Amino acid sequence: MTKTIAFVLYPGITVLDLVGPLQVLSAFAEFDPSYRVAVVAQGLSVLGTDTPLKVAPSHTFDQIPEPFALIVPGGGPPAFAALGNEPLLDWVRRAARTAEVVGSVCTGSFILGAAGLLEGRRATSHWGVRRLLAKFGATPVAERWVEDGPVLTAAGVSAGIDMALRLVERLAGEETARSVQLFIEYDPQPPLGPIDWAAADLSSFEPHSKAMLETGLADQPEMLARLMN
Amino acid sequence: MTKTIAFVLYPGITVLDLVGPLQVLSAFAEFDPSYRVAVVAQGLSVLGTDTPLKVAPSHTFDQIPEPFALIVPGGGPPAFAALGNEPLLDWVRRAARTAEVVGSVCTGSFILGAAGLLEGRRATSHWGVRRLLAKFGATPVAERWVEDGPVLTAAGVSAGIDMALRLVERLAGEETARSVQLFIEYDPQPPLGPIDWAAADLSSFEPHSKAMLETGLADQPEMLARLMN
Numbered sequence: 001m002t003k004t005i006a007f008v009l010y011p012g013i014t015v016l017d018l019v020g021p022l023q024v025l026s027a028f029a030e031f032d033p034s035y036r037v038a039v040v041a042q043g044l045s046v047l048g049t050d051t052p053l054k055v056a057p058s059h060t061f062d063q064i065p066e067p068f069a070l071i072v073p074g075g076g077p078p079a080f081a082a083l084g085n086e087p088l089l090d091w092v093r094r095a096a097r098t099a100e101v102v103g104s105v106c107t108g109s110f111i112l113g114a115a116g117l118l119e120g121r122r123a124t125s126h127w128g129v130r131r132l133l134a135k136f137g138a139t140p141v142a143e144r145w146v147e148d149g150p151v152l153t154a155a156g157v158s159a160g161i162d163m164a165l166r167l168v169e170r171l172a173g174e175e176t177a178r179s180v181q182l183f184i185e186y187d188p189q190p191p192l193g194p195i196d197w198a199a200a201d202l203s204s205f206e207p208h209s210k211a212m213l214e215t216g217l218a219d220q221p222e223m224l225a226r227l228m229n
Numbered sequence: 230m231t232k233t234i235a236f237v238l239y240p241g242i243t244v245l246d247l248v249g250p251l252q253v254l255s256a257f258a259e260f261d262p263s264y265r266v267a268v269v270a271q272g273l274s275v276l277g278t279d280t281p282l283k284v285a286p287s288h289t290f291d292q293i294p295e296p297f298a299l300i301v302p303g304g305g306p307p308a309f310a311a312l313g314n315e316p317l318l319d320w321v322r323r324a325a326r327t328a329e330v331v332g333s334v335c336t337g338s339f340i341l342g343a344a345g346l347l348e349g350r351r352a353t354s355h356w357g358v359r360r361l362l363a364k365f366g367a368t369p370v371a372e373r374w375v376e377d378g379p380v381l382t383a384a385g386v387s388a389g390i391d392m393a394l395r396l397v398e399r400l401a402g403e404e405t406a407r408s409v410q411l412f413i414e415y416d417p418q419p420p421l422g423p424i425d426w427a428a429a430d431l432s433s434f435e436p437h438s439k440a441m442l443e444t445g446l447a448d449q450p451e452m453l454a455r456l457m458n
Contacts, residue, residue: 016252019245019280020245022245023386023387054286056275056285156413157414161387165419181419181421183386185386185424186424188417190391190416191398192394195414195415200407
């Protein structure tokens, strides 16, 4: 039976969180037809993202109840608003019961956390909010991606590409992972080099991070208190 | 006046070609409100991509006749089919007259070529078809991105991220480019390392590349002959 890798869509995602691993795993599915990729949401309507691009899924949650893998993208305030999205959390919880891989990118790990899936797990998220994963019983880890049993979480935004290549390697081996990497020509050359974490002014992100939580959780005072205190 | 960076949409694009630089430049526009990002297409309808994700633009071509910058994503066969898409080529040609930046990702450079914009220019594309840019009067260059006057072309798929960060650096300087890079946490760690070009079996891509041109150009025998001979 074909194994479905399901990417979860909700309003206002950070679109590269989704599309980085989606491109990697779609290329993988062309190499290995025992896998297929789907994009799932509560309904089939067009949704906004954190850019002017609009997106629409291929399937509803109901159509894919038991995926082989699920991957939840993150976002700014909308990812925190999604912590109160019961149909989303219900599907994630149910799908995670039988899925072999339960993944997230960036603040998507907070959705896994709110679904109760990070209890006792090592996990990561965007560097600006990573430490808050502890509020869901997780051990926050400053790595590009973190594997703990079925749970596979990536750091911020672009980290989903690296995580997805690692997943291909795990599912199909090094040769296939190298073929996918070559196909999408992933030979990164950041023009100013890698991030210099020692020189970066991380504290300047704190007001942004606070505002992101307050905006996203405006309708969820209990969750806001849980994460802020 | 706000400067618009316009991403061009057409059916069947490779979605990471679009979303990589779109995410980078959307983050940039949040740092510098003298810029805004738009996604433009002939109409506003939902279009397919090379993955199960569907996408829709924010504006029509008519609504953004004179962008500051345009960036054309690539794709497999659909990018070559687009070489016969006259409304698309017309808009690209007109927009390029006044744009300060005329960009592409992956096989999007073939659309610039078909629009007559690569004559005498150094340019790049996906490694599998790059040499064919010579058929449009360009000098193909094996670099991650290539800048020649207003023309800014990126290599395959994921290279658009690097190219867009370089563009941010050019427009706003190193500090802003570093802030954007930090925000999207672009600190790449391909799990198997960078592409080992010497070890990669590039010739195995040749039948795929030939099939891509033949499928994409099935309705354009003259263009097919131009590129294949």
